[in-house]
Amino acid sequence: MNAMPPRNTPGSAYNFAYLDEATKRMIRRAILKALAIPGHQIPFGAREMPLPYGWGTGGIQVTAAILGPRDVLKVIDQGADDTTNAVSIRAFFAKVAGIATTTRTAEATIIQTRHRIPERPLTEGQVMVFQVPMPEPLFRLEPRLAETRRLHALGDYSLAQVKLYEDIAKQGEAGTSYNHPVMVAGRYLMSPSPIPGFDNPKLHNSPAIMLFGAGREKKIYAVPPYTAVESLDFDDHPFRPMRAPHACSACGSTTSYLDEIVADDQGGRIYVCSDTDHCRENQTP
Amino acid sequence: MYVAVKGGEAAIEAAHAWLAERRRGDAALPALSPEQIEQQLGLAVDRVMAEGSCYDRGLAALAIQQARGDLIEAAFLLRAYRNTLSRFAACEPVDTGAMRVQRRISATYKDLPGGQVLGPTFDYTHRLLDFALAAEGIAAPQEAEASEAPMPRVTELLAREGLMARDAPDDGAPPPDLTREPLPFPTPRALRLQSLARGDEGFLLGMGYSTQRGYGNAHPFVAELRMGEVEVILAPPELGFAVSIGDVTVTECQMVNQFAGSATTPPQFTRGYGLTMGHGERKAMAMALVDRALMAPDLGEDATAPAQQAEFVLLHADNVEATGFVEHLKLPHHVDFQSELEKIRSIRARWEEKA
Amino acid sequence: MKPGFSDPVFGAQSGFAALMNAMARPGRIQDCNALHEPPPGLDPAAAAALLTLADAETPLWTDAEGEARDWIAFHTGAPLVEDVARAQFLLATRAMPALASVDLGTDETPQDSATLIVQVATLDDASGWRLTGPGIQHEHRLTVTGLPADFAVQWARNRTHFPRGVDVVLCAGTRLAGLPRTTRITEDR
Ligand SMILES: [Zn+2]
Numbered sequence: 001m002n003a004m005p006p007r008n009t010p011g012s013a014y015n016f017a018y019l020d021e022a023t024k025r026m027i028r029r030a031i032l033k034a035l036a037i038p039g040h041q042i043p044f045g046a047r048e049m050p051l052p053y054g055w056g057t058g059g060i061q062v063t064a065a066i067l068g069p070r071d072v073l074k075v076i077d078q079g080a081d082d083t084t085n086a087v088s089i090r091a092f093f094a095k096v097a098g099i100a101t102t103t104r105t106a107e108a109t110i111i112q113t114r115h116r117i118p119e120r121p122l123t124e125g126q127v128m129v130f131q132v133p134m135p136e137p138l139f140r141l142e143p144r145l146a147e148t149r150r151l152h153a154l155g156d157y158s159l160a161q162v163k164l165y166e167d168i169a170k171q172g173e174a175g176t177s178y179n180h181p182v183m184v185a186g187r188y189l190m191s192p193s194p195i196p197g198f199d200n201p202k203l204h205n206s207p208a209i210m211l212f213g214a215g216r217e218k219k220i221y222a223v224p225p226y227t228a229v230e231s232l233d234f235d236d237h238p239f240r241p242m243r244a245p246h247a248c249s250a251c252g253s254t255t256s257y258l259d260e261i262v263a264d265d266q267g268g269r270i271y272v273c274s275d276t277d278h279c280r281e282n283q284t285p
Numbered sequence: 286m287y288v289a290v291k292g293g294e295a296a297i298e299a300a301h302a303w304l305a306e307r308r309r310g311d312a313a314l315p316a317l318s319p320e321q322i323e324q325q326l327g328l329a330v331d332r333v334m335a336e337g338s339c340y341d342r343g344l345a346a347l348a349i350q351q352a353r354g355d356l357i358e359a360a361f362l363l364r365a366y367r368n369t370l371s372r373f374a375a376c377e378p379v380d381t382g383a384m385r386v387q388r389r390i391s392a393t394y395k396d397l398p399g400g401q402v403l404g405p406t407f408d409y410t411h412r413l414l415d416f417a418l419a420a421e422g423i424a425a426p427q428e429a430e431a432s433e434a435p436m437p438r439v440t441e442l443l444a445r446e447g448l449m450a451r452d453a454p455d456d457g458a459p460p461p462d463l464t465r466e467p468l469p470f471p472t473p474r475a476l477r478l479q480s481l482a483r484g485d486e487g488f489l490l491g492m493g494y495s496t497q498r499g500y501g502n503a504h505p506f507v508a509e510l511r512m513g514e515v516e517v518i519l520a521p522p523e524l525g526f527a528v529s530i531g532d533v534t535v536t537e538c539q540m541v542n543q544f545a546g547s548a549t550t551p552p553q554f555t556r557g558y559g560l561t562m563g564h565g566e567r568k569a570m571a572m573a574l575v576d577r578a579l580m581a582p583d584l585g586e587d588a589t590a591p592a593q594q595a596e597f598v599l600l601h602a603d604n605v606e607a608t609g610f611v612e613h614l615k616l617p618h619h620v621d622f623q624s625e626l627e628k629i630r631s632i633r634a635r636w637e638e639k640a
Numbered sequence: 641m642k643p644g645f646s647d648p649v650f651g652a653q654s655g656f657a658a659l660m661n662a663m664a665r666p667g668r669i670q671d672c673n674a675l676h677e678p679p680p681g682l683d684p685a686a687a688a689a690l691l692t693l694a695d696a697e698t699p700l701w702t703d704a705e706g707e708a709r710d711w712i713a714f715h716t717g718a719p720l721v722e723d724v725a726r727a728q729f730l731l732a733t734r735a736m737p738a739l740a741s742v743d744l745g746t747d748e749t750p751q752d753s754a755t756l757i758v759q760v761a762t763l764d765d766a767s768g769w770r771l772t773g774p775g776i777q778h779e780h781r782l783t784v785t786g787l788p789a790d791f792a793v794q795w796a797r798n799r800t801h802f803p804r805g806v807d808v809v810l811c812a813g814t815r816l817a818g819l820p821r822t823t824r825i826t827e828d829r
Contacts, residue, residue, distance in 0.1 A: 020371065025652070025695055026465075028692065029693055032659060032755070033750075036805075048364040052609035053606045054609040068653045069653075085616050115620045153803075171632045171636075173631065177621075185774050194618075205777070209664045218468075224665075225775055226775060243627070244627060258623070274623075
């Protein structure tokens with residue numbers, strides 16, 4: 001992939017970071033309001049991107065709106081930098097913005113992610129950008145957006161509470177293992193995007209800015225740093241993050257989130273860190 | 286095998302090379318040109334322009350070629366390109382009443398001023414594969430002339446009699462733009478029509494069809510279906526006068542439906558409206574049926590059928606959005622699946638304890 | 641007329657970075673020196689904030705006059721409105737409009753509320769108000785000179801409308817600080 005210089009001169013094919021300035025302004029206004037109303041979904045005029053809807057267009061638009069020439073971008077999908085869609089999105093920004101990219105969590109100023117939060121604790125200088133397929137945490141319970149908007153205005157989350165209660169009564173625990181809804185700053189119920197429940201606690205009081213972009217559903221929302229983010233649960237059935245009870249076969253970690261890999265046709269399994277950078281760091285003496 | 290889960294740059298490049306080879310097909314055969322596609326697969330070009338929301342036959346043809354004939358992929362290519370164009374003005378509303386008509390039919394009147402014009406239609410062709418086409422190629426066509434006769438709109442004739450509900454007059458406000466702002470609910474009709482106009486032909490066809498089968502209580506008549514060229518006029522305020530910037534082909538359908546009336550509104554006809562870029566009468570007709578079905582809440586009719594639910598119809602009509610989300614299921618989801626595995630093992634263990 | 645950003649793309653990007661950090665970390669003072677030659681009467685940070693956020697789609701209210709007003713109209717393209725309640729952005733260079741007089745949004749669409757940019761005399765984060773709320777780990781301190789004497793009272797009332805409410809950006813010279821509607825201000829007695 002040959003990196004092209006940022007193109008922001010008249011006559012060049014695309015603007016820096018692809019989006020035109022009017023679109024960036026519109027997204028930036030939405031981001032500021034999203035930070036001011038933590039967990040509230042802000043509709044925005046999402047644009048068609050050169051990547052398909054559902055493949056990270058919301059995250060890409062948010063990243064494009066915040067990205068500066070000195071930023072260092074990391075893109076992960078399923079925790080890994082080398083999954084095909086992560087490779088593709090990273091290459092897109094290297095091409096249309098000419099910015100530096102990295103696979104190292106510690107070096108990144110912006111981390112665009114699908115389905116994971118890195119294991120390494122984030123810092124104040126970092127912004128997480130989440131790709132969100134369905135921003136509405138209530139959509140399985142109430143698909144009508146006009147109705148869910150009303151419920152959010154009222155702070156009426158009884159639908160979600162009843163569902164959780166029924167799950168616990170029926171099967172002894174919450175039915176959701178990923179994309180488990182969270183309460184943000186005690187007011188808005190929010191989809192954390194389809195991260196495993198294991199990652200939910202990382203949203204709570206994080207030093208980093210957390211931005212969420214849903215392109216097809218045309219919503220942006222945010223969690224500011226140091227904001228209370230609590231997984232929906234009941235006092236007598238506290239939320240329980242889960243991971244496979246094994247050690248990483250590459251680095252030996254017993255605390256990281258693991259991918260389970262079918263190793264042979266006898267049903268043998270091995271487990272390795274889903275966060276490839278974390279696994280690499282653990283292996284480095 | 287760990288590597289196999291995670292593709293890399295090399296895998297992506299190899300896939301692109303393979304795609305290019307498949308696109309070209311057998312190199313012993315002459316390559317298609319976008320010009321040939323534009324001329325000889327004109328209805329595919331029209332559909333891609335309509336669903337791609339961009340009137341440019343050449344680019345639509347290029348998109349079809351690049352997409353190997355996948356018309357949804359082609360519409361997507363065109364939309365992504367359209368999105369990078371800066372918009373400098375909005376044209377005046379096109380006057381379909383002044384259309385240079387190539388096709389115009391009414392199912393509600395045997396004859397009418399301007400007459401019925403069959404035009405280039407598949408109607409009344411016998412659907413027999415034409416093997417001569419394969420053997421001899423396409424014969425050079427005879428020149429066809431667009432009609433210059435004035436053709437008043439059929440619905441206008443009914444409106445003069447007071448039997449057709451008038452559409453709200455133009456309030457002069459700048460029209461909302463679906464591509465700049467997210468769709469609000471309830472949706473103003475202007476935005477609804479924009480959304481339907483770029484909606485997937487197959488989806489709208491199924492929705493419109495359902496209204497004829499009892500899901501929505503429709504009794505539709507094609508008051509008029511017309512296709513032809515309309516002039517696009519721009520009136521930049523700094524210029525002080527209007528200029529014509531060219532002609533576009535559009536298809537318009539006005540579908541008449543009875544309305545029982547209410548306490549405040551007399552019984553009369555109402556119209557569903559369909560308009561699409563290019564020649565796309567199946568799409569225009571389906572759009573008109575769905576537009577009418579979506580009026581149900583405003584007219585105080587029961588809105589219980591799928592085609593009458595604005596959120597349901599408008600949020601699922603866009604094939605670029607739909608295809609993206611359906612196809613994103615191809616992306617790796619193993620992190621989520623892993624958490625589902627742990628979840629099901631945990632629930633299963635509890636179930637087995639009890640059993 | 642004075643120019644806008646010398647580089648419209650990167651000027652707006654750096655202006656936005658300051659604003660985003662200000663909104664994300666209330667009371668933390670951000671440097672915003674993307675605009676080198678603001679018109680007379682406007683601080684570089686306040687002018688840069690407007691250039692970054694306002695455009696033809698955002699009705700704008702300002703008490704700036706003369707060259708500064710013309711500069712804002714020309715460089716942002718925003719429609720200038722007289723009615724405080726109709727503005728999406730407000731820039732106060734002298735007396736700040738009452739917080740309760742601007743658009744606070746609705747419970748369903750609280751994001752439609754206005755953003756008020758106030759040019760103040762000084763900002764100092766070593767002492768003063770104690771700020772708490774989202775974006776703040778323990779507390780941030782902030783001293784602002786040049787706000788109405790009852791600002792903290794108005795602000796407390798603004799918080800009671802949540803999720804409705806106005807968000808404020810305080811600007812002094814090339815520095816700015818944010819007060820999103822979630823921030824609680826405690827005055828030291
Ligand atoms: Zn490992």
